[in-house]
Amino acid sequence: xxxxxxxxxxxxxxxxxxxxxxxxxxxxxxxxxxxxxxxxxxxxxxxxxxxxxxxxxxxxxxxxxxxxxxxxxxxxxxxxxxxxxxxxxxxxxxxxxxxxxxxxxxxxxxxxxxxxxxxxxxxxxxxxxxxxxxxxxxxxxxxxxxxxxxxxxxxxxxxxxxxxxxxxxxxxxxxxxxxxxxxxxxxxxxxxxxxxxxxxxxxxxxxxxxxxxxxxxxxxxxxxxxxxxxxxxxxxxxxxxxxxxxxxxxxxxxxxxxxxxxxxxxxxxxxxxxxxxxxxxxxxxxxxxxxxxxxxxxxxxxxxxxxxxxxxxxxxxxxxxxxxxxxxxxxxxxxxxxxxxxxxxxxxxxxxxxxxxxxxxxxxxxxxxxxxx
Amino acid sequence: xxxxxxxxxxxxxxxxxxxxxxxxxxxxxxxxxxxxxxxxxxxxxxxxxxxxxxxxxxxxxxxxxxxxxxxxxxxxxxxxxxxxxxxxxxxxxxxxxxxxxxxxxxxxxxxxxxxxxxxxxxxxxxxxxxxxxxxxxxxxxxxxxxxxxxxxxxxxxxxxxxxxxxxxxxxxxxxxxxxxxxxxxxxxxxxxxxxxxxxxxxxxxxxxxxxxxxxxxxxxxxxxxxxxxxxxxxxxxxxxxxxxxxxxxxxxxxxxxxxxxxxxxxxxxxxxxxxxxxxxxxxxxxxxxxxxxxxxxxxxxxxxxxxxxxxxxxxxxxxxxxxxxxxx
Numbered sequence: 053x054x055x056x057x058x059x060x061x062x063x064x065x066x067x068x069x070x071x072x073x074x075x076x077x078x079x080x081x082x083x084x085x086x087x088x089x090x091x092x093x094x095x096x097x098x099x100x101x102x103x104x105x106x107x108x109x110x111x112x113x114x115x116x117x118x119x120x121x122x123x124x125x126x127x128x129x130x131x132x133x134x135x136x137x138x139x140x141x142x143x144x145x146x147x148x149x150x151x152x153x154x155x156x157x158x159x160x161x162x163x164x165x166x167x168x169x170x171x172x173x174x175x176x177x178x179x180x181x182x183x184x185x186x187x188x189x190x191x192x193x194x195x196x197x198x199x200x201x202x203x204x205x206x207x208x209x210x211x212x213x214x215x216x217x218x219x220x221x222x223x224x225x226x227x228x229x230x231x232x233x234x235x236x237x238x239x240x241x242x243x244x245x246x247x248x249x250x251x252x253x254x255x256x257x258x259x260x261x262x263x264x265x266x267x268x269x270x271x272x273x274x275x276x277x278x279x280x281x282x283x284x285x286x287x288x289x290x291x292x293x294x295x296x297x298x299x300x301x302x303x304x305x306x307x308x309x310x311x312x313x314x315x316x317x318x319x320x321x322x323x324x325x326x327x328x329x330x331x332x333x334x335x336x337x338x339x340x341x342x343x344x345x346x347x348x349x350x351x352x353x354x355x356x357x358x359x360x361x362x363x364x365x366x367x368x369x370x371x372x373x374x375x376x377x378x379x380x381x382x383x384x385x386x387x388x389x390x391x392x393x394x395x396x397x398x399x400x401x402x403x404x405x406x407x408x409x410x411x412x413x414x415x416x417x418x419x420x421x422x423x424x425x
Numbered sequence: 426x427x428x429x430x431x432x433x434x435x436x437x438x439x440x441x442x443x444x445x446x447x448x449x450x451x452x453x454x455x456x457x458x459x460x461x462x463x464x465x466x467x468x469x470x471x472x473x474x475x476x477x478x479x480x481x482x483x484x485x486x487x488x489x490x491x492x493x494x495x496x497x498x499x500x501x502x503x504x505x506x507x508x509x510x511x512x513x514x515x516x517x518x519x520x521x522x523x524x525x526x527x528x529x530x531x532x533x534x535x536x537x538x539x540x541x542x543x544x545x546x547x548x549x550x551x552x553x554x555x556x557x558x559x560x561x562x563x564x565x566x567x568x569x570x571x572x573x574x575x576x577x578x579x580x581x582x583x584x585x586x587x588x589x590x591x592x593x594x595x596x597x598x599x600x601x602x603x604x605x606x607x608x609x610x611x612x613x614x615x616x617x618x619x620x621x622x623x624x625x626x627x628x629x630x631x632x633x634x635x636x637x638x639x640x641x642x643x644x645x646x647x648x649x650x651x652x653x654x655x656x657x658x659x660x661x662x663x664x665x666x667x668x669x670x671x672x673x674x675x676x677x678x679x680x681x682x683x684x685x686x687x688x689x690x691x692x693x694x695x696x697x698x699x700x701x702x703x704x705x706x707x708x709x710x711x712x713x714x715x716x717x718x719x720x721x722x723x724x725x726x727x728x729x730x731x732x733x734x735x736x737x738x739x740x741x742x743x744x745x746x747x748x749x750x751x752x753x
Contacts, residue, residue, distance in 0.1 A: 068565050076644040090569075090724060179644045181635060181721025187469035253636055253720050406569075407723045410645050 065093060068406075072101050076179045076410045079420030083397075085409065092409050095398050102424040110384035115141055115373075116215055116351050118384070123209040125388065126422040128168040129365045131161045131200075134213035139294060140360035140371040141215045144353045152340040153217035154296045159230065159333045160200060160212060161362075162326040166237070167196040168365035169319050169326075172417045176316070177248060179414040180257055185248050192240060195233050202226065215351060216344030227334055234327050241324075249320065258313035262400055262412030265310055272399075273392040276367025277322065278416065280306045281314030288363035300332045312415040319417070350379050366390050366417050388422045442534035446523040454667045456706075458485045461713050468717045495656030503653065504561035511558030512654065512661035518550040519668035526675045527602040529685040529697030540601040541589060544676060545582070548631070551669060552578040555633075555640060558662070559650035570649025573724060574640035577630055580728055584735035585627035588620040591739075591746040592680045605684025614681040619742045621681045623735050625711075628673040630727070632666060635716040639724050674708040675701075 071082035080101035086094040106125055110118045122137045123130035135157050142149060170193040174186030197207045203226050204212040204219075212219055248254060269279045279286055285304040289297045305321035307314035353375035361370040367389025374383040393416045401409050459474070459482065466473025474481030499505055522544040524534030537543065552575055559571020593599060595616070596607040614621045630637040641649030651662050678684060682704045685697030722730075 066565070068569075075647060177720060181638070181642060181644060182719060183465070183635075184469050184717050187471060191470060247718070251720065253722055256726055257720060257723055405723060405725060406645055407642070407721075 071098075076414065077420070078175060078418060081394075081418065081420050081423070083409075083413070085406070087406065090406050092404050092406055093402060095401050095409065097394055097397055099394075099424055102421050104421075104425065106425045107384055107386060110381055112380065114351065114379045115144075115353060115375075115381050116379075118381075119214065120209070120211045123211055124421065125386065125425045126364060126366070126369075126390075126419050127208050128171060128419055129164060129369075130208065130210045131157075131164040131204075131212060132362055132364045133369065134210060135161050135295070136360050136362040136364075136369050136371055138213045138215050139362070140358055140373055141351060141353070143360055144356075144358045144373060144375055145215070145348075145351050147216050147344050147347060149217055149344055150341045151296070151338045152221075153342045153344075155333050155337050156218050156222055156342060157213050158295055158297065158300075159222075159330050159337075160204070160210075160218075162330050162333075163196050163200060163230070164210075165365045166323050166326050167193045167200075168417075169323050170196075172319060172365075173244075173248075176414045176417075177254075179410050180254065182248070182251075182254075185244070188240070188243065188247070192237055195236065199226065199229050199233060202229075214343070214347075216347035217342050219343075221342040227337070230330060230334060234331060237323070237327060244320075249317075255313065257407070257411055258316055258415075259309075259311055261312045261408045262404075262415060263309065263311045264396065264400060268396060268399065272396045274367070274396055275392065276364070276389050276417075277315045277318040278310075278393055279367070280304065280318045282310035283308040288361050288368055292361055294360075294362060296333075297329075299336070300329050302329050302332075312411050315415045315417075352379055353377070353381065364389055366419065366422070367393060386425060388425060390416065390418050390420075390422045394418060394423060442524050443520065445534070446520040449523055449671070450519060450664065450668045453671045454664045455485050455489075457667045457670065457709060457713075458488070458663075460710075464710070464713050465717045468714070489660070492656055492660045497658055498653070498655045500563060500653050502563040504563065507557050507561035508653075509658070511554050511561060512658040512665075514557060515551055515554035515665035516661040516668075518547045519665055519672060521547045522672045523668075525601060526672070527605050527679065527684055528701050530602075530606075530694040532695055532698050533602060536600055536602045539599045541593065541599045541604075541676075544601075544672065545586060545589075548669065548672060549578065549582060551665065554662075554665070555650045558654070559640075562650075562653040564653050566646040566648070567650050567652045570640040570642075570646050570652070573642075574633060574650060577633070577637065577639060577724075577727060580731045581627045581630040581735075584623050584731060584739040585631060587736070587739040587743050588617075588623040588627065589676070589680055591617055591620045591743050594743070594746050594750055601679050601684075605679045605686070608683040609686060612681060612683040612686075617681065617742070617746070619738065620746075621677075623739045623742070624677055624681065625708075626735060627731075628677060629712060629715070630731070632670050632673055632712070634666075634670070634712055636719040636721050637727055638716075638721060639727060642721055644721075670709055670712060671705065674705045674712075677708055678704040 065086040065088055068085040068087055069082065070085055071077040072080040077083065082098040082101065084096040084098060085092045106121050109121060119134060119137060122133040126133050170189040174189035177185040201207050203222050204210045264274065264278060264282050266282045266284050269282055275286065283306055285306050287304045290304055302325045305318050305325060307317055355375055355377040358373045358375065359370060361368055369389060370387035372385040373381050376382040397413060401412050404412065463473040474484035477483040477487050499508055525537065525540045525544055527533040555574040556571045559567040592604060592613050596604050598604060633640050641651065651659055654662065678701060685701040687697065687700030690696040
């Protein structure tokens with residue numbers, strides 16, 4: 053906790069301590085705001101309240117048993133974190149994953165992405181003072197959780213993607229329920245658009261607020277919907293295709309302005325693209341096993357460096373593993389998107405109104421345990 | 426009231442009026458508290474309170490008992506006398522305007538010649554209460570909420586007053602009963618639509634309701650000016666807010682919606698109050714509806730809207746009214 057001391061010429065500023073408990077920080081994030089009137093002249097994000105040493109834990113137990121920890125880093129994109137880690141170990145140990153398992157991974161990961169975006173949608177509007185959309189979004193999200201609960205056994209912190217495949221095969225019921233859900237969510241677009249997206253107050257609150265440029269994004273390593281909101285169509289699913297994503301036809305939604313409205317619309321449109329991927333994957337779902345035949349109990353990782361990147365709901369997630377030949381990693385580095393995305397805040401939010409700080413920070417879609425992993 | 430006036434001595438009349446006012450304040454808080462939670466629930470696709478009584482109808486009673494039983498927490502650094510004074514100041518002044526509202530031809534506490542001015546004067550004491558509450562809490566969020574509230578309420582009182590003045594110019598009186606009576610053929614909402622719209626917007630801002638609830642914007646200021654208040658001191662603010670909603674909606678009814686006029690019922694000089702209450706609660710429903718539909722505006726947008734649009738438009742409207750009245 054290294055808080056920069058306030059300089060002398062700033063001593064007259066009003067320091068507001070937003071967090072660790074504050075309705076709009078969505079977790080134990082603390083932001084020190086130096087205010088002049090309603091204007092936030094300087095922001096210091098203070099991290100570390102939820103630090104649980106996940107990377108250190110990874111160095112102390114067999115690589116396979118670290119899988120549940122990945123879900124605890126980003127509780128909203130748990131399956132995608134599972135997927136990235138499973139891919140990493142498969143790459144290291146040279147395990148072939150059956151096609152069916154890859155398809156199931158894509159379907160569940162995209163469902164997970166939709167529920168993350170839906171939760172963000174509701175919570176963001178709550179930040180902006182609209183109370184109702186969160187209930188509508190949660191209503192839809194609940195269906196995803198129910199579908200995933202049936203197949204994975206948990207509702208939030210999944211441990212479903214395993215080394216070599218998935219822990220349990222999906223059945224016809226899963227397929228039909230997922231198809232029904234796709235229908236349902238599509239039928240609700242008009243409602244979301246009428247209630248929220250076209251609202252004048254919302255547009256006034258979001259347009260031209262918290263503008264990012266591709267240059268700022270490159271400097272801080274910003275990825276995900278925020279980067280795509282600036283017009284850069286960078287999505288790991290296309291840039292460095294993994295799993296079976298090359299087989300699907302989907303767009304990378306982009307906007308040009310880079311403000312809060314741009315990332316808002318990018319996320320909103322990504323929901324539809326994820327639905328398209330799920331639909332195609334369900335159509336093409338191959339028969340076969342959902343788990344590789346031979347996955348050794350003790351996973352020996354040959355000495356070397358391995359990397360695996362996936363597109364998490366908030367941006368690029370990378371695992372970097374250094375193995376020394378045993379089954380325990382020598383070092384595991386996780387590159388999480390929210391950490392990089394948050395680091396733009398002191399630059400982009402200086403001089404903003406307090407309300408705009410809330411909208412700009414909300415548009416980052418922060419998940420604090422992922423920052424303080 | 427003339428009959429009462431002649432029979433009863435002044436003192437007893439005051440007591441009756443005060444009791445009536447208290448019944449309205451608490452009854453309204455109960456009805457609106459329940460209605461707001463139920464409506465919010467249904468807008469959000471959930472049932473709202475369901476546990477206590479039939480469809481949760483006793484929920485507010487239970488909540489009231491709970492709030493009365495709660496400890497009154499006074500922060501250590503707070504300015505204690507002012508801190509305790511603020512909720513009283515937010516709550517007490519709502520009784521005076523209630524005495525002046527003509528619920529029907531004969532149901533009115535006092536009919537005085539400057540009724541409108543008295544109502545607006547008492548309604549603006551609320552700002553002082555919020556400022557004192559926010560300042561004395563010694564909490565940065567409370568202070569922000571208080572400052573926002575003062576800026577907002579002072580600004581929005583101007584278009585509110587000017588839009589009402591347009592009606593006053595048409596009727597040549599400040600007396601609420603005469604204004605209500607002057608609308609017997611046509612309600613002023615049809616003659617003064619712009620003034621009505623401006624009044625509605627100013628009314629939402631004056632009562633600090635969403636989308637203009639900046640003083641208590643919970644995603645920015647946790648709970649705004651009442652962050653530190655607990656138990657009954659908190660509920661007095663809420664009671665005051667609901668009573669203020671009732672008052673501003675009543676004023677809208679008197680000035681624009683024809684007061685107690687409506688389809689005649691038996692004993693209309695008293696039962697006209699039913700029409701009056703129906704109109705008031707229709708407006709209150711509107712307030713609840715927009716609160717649970719729209720996001721919150723930003724503070725500078727709110728102030729710009731007032732100074733750049735509402736005040737000029739209300740002045741133009743007043744000018745046109747004056748010219749037309751003069752010509753006719």
